[in-house]
Amino acid sequence: MINVLLIIFTISLLYLSIADRLLTYIKILAFQGIILFGVAFIELIQINPVNLALVLLETIVFKTIFVPLFLNYIIKRNKITRDSEPFLPNFISLIVITLIIIITFLLSNSIVDSSISKIYFIVSLSAIFSGLYIIATRKKIITHVLGYLVIENGVFILSLAVGTEMPLLVDLGILLDIFASVFLLGIFVNKIGDVLKDVDVDQLKKLKD
Amino acid sequence: MIGIYLPGAFIIGGLLLVNRNKMLSNLLVLAFLVLQWIFTVYEYRHINITEFNYFKLDALALLLLITLSIIAIPAMYHSHIYLTTKKDTPRNSAIYYAATVILLTTLSAAYLSNHIAVTWIFIEMTTLSASALIYHRRNNRSLEGTWKYVFVCAISITFVFIGILFLSFSLQHRGGGGLTFDALLTNAATINIFWSRLAFIFIFTGLTAKLSLVPMYTAGIDAKDKAPSPAGALFASVLMNVGFVGFFRIYIVFANTSLHSWTNHVILIAALLSIFVATVYMVKVKNIKRMLAYSSIEHMGLIMLGIAAGGIGYYAAILHLILHSFIKSSIFFQVGQVYRVYKSKSIYDVGNYFKYNLTGAIVMLLCFIWVTAMPPSGLFISELMIFRALFQSHYIIVMVLVMFFLTMIIWAFGKNIFKLLFAPPVGFDDSNVVKINPVESISQFIFLGLIVYLGINPPVEFVTLIQETIKNLPK
């Protein structure tokens, strides 16, 4: 079951690569939240109930509901155009993300350690690198945040791999999640939208040497 | 004691945030400093005792905590001057003070924490408070700086987290206490090489954002540039140290595994690239604060070289770290005065500082001498030892390269500093130059003296503490 969910997660990454509209990104994020909820639920069923509740709450409330709504709000409030404005054509993005997945898959084959199930490793690493790729190739600042959230999801999956033995790490992951998203989005909603009218990356390239 | 300190400091921070009364905020800041010092002294008396499972004050933490407590006083003093001369709104001042207090508190906690995850949490929190300081001026550029800092730090903190996860993979027994540094050290021999290799590279890369090293040094530059000078002083000293703490504790673990020489190579490459980048930009930049920020990169590179070289280099690295904190903070304090005189940080707008602020100019001159590690600066001693360590570990080419880069840096640094000090400024109206009270430079003089003292004639306790810090490293 976990494997199925994780594979669906990976497919969502592929979909992410060809998404044009920001709204699609947000929907995919929400969808990923739901998948993570499922994975966490199955994987962490043995840990203590309070902790489990926290994890599940985070995935379902924060990742699937709060953040997507918040993003939507920001886009509306700052009148950001709907297009994701990639530097590269979507086709290439698709190829790159596919490549990322293939490479991580091949890479994980070389791991000899058996204590960790490899699927977590593959999926999370693909998610992390896809997130980084999205950050690097999209023009808007808001897409950076979106990319970052994808990375977060990847990290969350990775933390689930040791979740039963070290639930603390999962909690930390959640903390990171909340902290970073709230903070980044907070700055966004408060300041960047006010100060910079057109929220393009080029606006933030003044500080350089 | 940390149980009292942390809540206390956070309460003071919270009060500062809501308080709008000038008098009261001064008192609160004072109260914080007193608390900080009581905490420091208490911890000094109770070394190597674990508190709340996750906090343990070892020698490194003690050294850096004392450094922080010492720097905190002039930092607050100069912040006070900065805010009063700028006539900031009470709200902004409140945020500034609160952020500074929180920053210092989280830094202290991060130094003390004995668990990698706890360290991680506090490092994350420093990003938070630091960003409030960077955004203090509330203009486009500072917003940009803040955004970049937060974003890059967020990514890097994620890297660290990934590294921690990998580290947990590598453990044989994944118990609750498995990730304390002590436990890691005792289990170092049984660690899984594949995962720990990944862990190290991710943790190291993540921490370079705080450490100001290649590859993630970039945002730190903007932060030090855009933050007000007293805050810049904290960024360039104690905030960098927190990165070092995180790095060094994990390095001790890896030094006791079979990955030791590999980690040394990684560090060496990062250090060399850092010094190179610092050189490239020191030659180029015309903004004094950015130049200083690059100089921090250079010094961190040197410290890492010391670590990578090993032997006497360990001692030198710790010494260099502490001395660098003092010198960099005092030079940043001084830049604050420069900014008040010229209303600019650009090297094109400043000049003849000697005429407008004699004491400040002398401090600046001495700072230049100290920071470029010319005798009688204590940094000279640490650099000498680093070079000696490089020599002894047969990194002679590295040594020659570094010496070459350092020469270029001195040239570039000197060119700008002497432009500031001696060359007449272009288009500067000196009819109503702000007079700066020489008293404001006392802290810098004290720091300069301290650097010489610690460098040339270190007290026995200081040496023992450093020896204690590095005792777990292989010889």
Add this chain to the structure above:
Amino acid sequence: MFVIEAFILTIVTAIMVIPFTGVRWKGIFTITAVCLLAILSSIPAVTALGGLNTEVIFAGSSVTGEIPVRIDALSGCFILIINFTFLTGAFYGFHYMKQYRAETANIGLHCIAYLLVQSSLLSICAIQNSILFLFAWEIMALGSFLLVIFEHQKKETVKAGINFLVQAHVCILFLLTGFIWVASRMNTYDFKAITAFSTSYSLLTGIVLFFCFFIGFAIKAGFVPFHTWLPYAHPASPAHISGVMSGVIIKIGIYGILRMLLLIKSDYTLIGYIILFISVVTGIYGVMLAIIQHNLKKLLAYHSIENIGIIGIGIGLGCIGMGTGNSSLTILGFTGAILHTFNHSLFKSLLFYAAGNVYQSTHTMDIEKLGGLGKLMPRTSFLFLIAAIAICGLPPFNGFVSEFLIYNGMLSGFHNANLSFLSLLVFSLFGLVLIGGLAILCFTKAFGTVFSGTPRHLFNPVPSEAKAGTLVPMFLIMALMTIIGIYPVFFVRVIWEPVRLFTSGYEYAPVVNFPLSGSLSMISLCALGFFVFASAIYFIRNRITARRPVVTGPTWGCGYLAPNSHMQYTASSFIRSYRKLAEPVLAIHKKKSEVKGIFPKTGLHETHPYDKAEAMLIDYPLRQLKHFFNRFTFLQNGNPQFYILYGVVFITAVIIIPFAGTALTTLIHFFNQL
């Protein structure tokens, strides 16, 4: 022991007091402190020259280890040289700086820097702990930097200062490397470890170590091609600083070389060959460039390089003597070198002081604008003349004595020399003679254009003789120069102790007597005879011509009746034929527009001398380096996407490169197996 404490106390008190006194008192305090320091340091120096070394060992700290302060004859000799120059410099400077009294803070800094330089120079001669030595060395460098940039309103001055500072740093890096090398093997910073190190490792190690130190010291001393800071720093600084700098600060490099020769036991012959070669090149190159300079102080600065070359020739000869066991060569070489060090400190400071007087009355150092000052400033011109004769090494003054010793060293080297050494000797003989000839060309140009003839430029106010205050120390120097010229035996006897240090290592029969004492007393006779003889003839001439009619008129214009001062032979024309010959070696930027047509417009001919070595060794690499650095300035491009990318690239690279490495080695292995 007491002396050292008093020394430290004096310098600390002076530095504490000077910033808080009135501008007049700053000077007086400085002079007092300089005198005190001089007296205190001269006590052990004199006893050391008497053969009684001082050795005090301080406990030091855990970092430095024991700090030995050893004053042997070599140190003593240099301490005395330093003190004398600093004393005259202080007295001269006190009057020279009077017109800058408005700049109180600047003067205060200047005074402190002066004291710092003096005390650090003296310490360098005494301290034998690497770390403390480097400390003193750098304080000296920084202090002299502060002294140089006194007139920091001028852009070139600051530039020269930075140039100086950077090269001083390069110098310290070389020294540092050497010391680190020794310290990392012997685990102590005591100088004695250097000896132990060089004896316990291979001969080559000793040679490389020596040259590591040599380059460091050579930068300070100004050996070609490490000289490039020198011609900028000297003209930029006030006159007394140029004097002191050229007089003793660059000599500390010589001290360092001599000290290292004493400490490092190695193949002296090879070392000597290399030093000798470098020195001859230094001497010739220095004077060749000196001739074409239009700035009087720059000319003198290049001349310092030349003299360093002469000193180096002496050292090189002495070294070869040590290596081959030719004791008279050793003695003559080192005596010549040390005596020339002293002599040069005298006449070069005198020349710079005289140039300073010229500068203060005319506010220019451009030779092409000066002229005819001999009548307006008779004493200064007299002093300059004496110093010029002395620096050219002409009898009856002191310069001749040291050069004479070096010549004789060469001649004594002829005995039992092998072919390679003989060729080198002839080369250096040729070089030294050429240096002498070129020096005459150079100083006849300098003196002739500055002090003789008619003024080339109208100065307002008309230049007048310098104040007596500046002239007194100058006359003092002149007197000493004359005494050395007339009675060299005494001085040679004084430096006998330091020279003997170099011969002490012999298993050969120790030489008790100085090999040339007969010649030296003859020299003094000749010098005195020359004075007496010339005066007698002049007296006779005056007696005879007193009764004859004397007419004054315009200079004979070969039939042209309206000559003016612009038709005078200028400095550039004076050296034109030389310049034509030397052009291939030198870099002279020329700008000229020929006179054309029947009614020509203004013609123009400008020459700007430049240093080819500097262009090739400093400017070109720096330019290339800047290009290289500029390629990396994309890094901080303001785009956070890139910033993230760096991290990713770093991580991937660190992971992949080892894999790639192993893959590559496997591949290579595979191909090798085919």
Add this chain to the structure above:
Amino acid sequence: MISLILILLASLFFTGLVIWTKSITSGRKGPGIFQPLKDVLRLFKKGAVYSKTTGIIFQVAPTIYFASVMMAIFVVPFGQARGFISFEGDFVFFAYVLATGKFFSIISALDTGSSFEGMGASREALFSMFAEPAFFILMGSFALLTGHSSFQGIFTAMHFTTKFSYALGALATFVLVIIAMVENSRMPFDDPKTHLELTMVHEVMILDNSGFDLGLILYTTNLKFAMYGALIANFFIGAIPWYLALLVFFGVQFVFAITIGLIESFTARFRMSHNAQYIFALSSVSLLIFFGVLLVLGKFI
């Protein structure tokens, strides 16, 4: 001491002899041999004209010039008889003291502020600078050959043993003759009888000198010739009896003077810009001598 007297004697007729030779070769009767001396004496009796531009340097210089040449003459030996002064390395003193005189004559020329005299001064400085290395290498070679470093030591210890060493002696004589020509500003390098100031060396330097000073300078020229003649003579005197030596001395002086006269009669002056090269070639010749000495000593293997 004896050499001093002999040189003074030779100086009385040397220039006269040169002039006499030149007159004979050009088909004139010419003045008496002592005419130059008479000129000098006449000048001694005259008053002087000084330029307004000049200062004390101008008045002192001729004296020092004269004194320096005299000091140099003191060093020159006569065969085994020492000079007035003799010590190890005295040839260094010889060359340097001459340079002192030259230094003064140059700055005195510059003191006039003339448009011409500087020209001469410049050339004088340059040429003598180039001539000096040749002299030193020459003396150095003989010092190497003989193991002595004083004039007297070198000349007494020098024996022309092989044919090869005769060649060396001839070369040395050649070098010394040329050096003497350069130092005295004679024909192929400078034409004292020219009437164009632009092409003169020595003569143009002393354009402004008059009266006693000029006399002194002119006489110094005679002395210098005689001095170089004496040096050359010393090459051949060696350890022969004094009467023979006397003969050789005057013989050499005569031959030397007549040679100069002949050279001046039959050659044209070099181009000024080429002078430096010719003079520098002397150093090369001296180097040849040096290598010759090495061969004699068997250091070349």
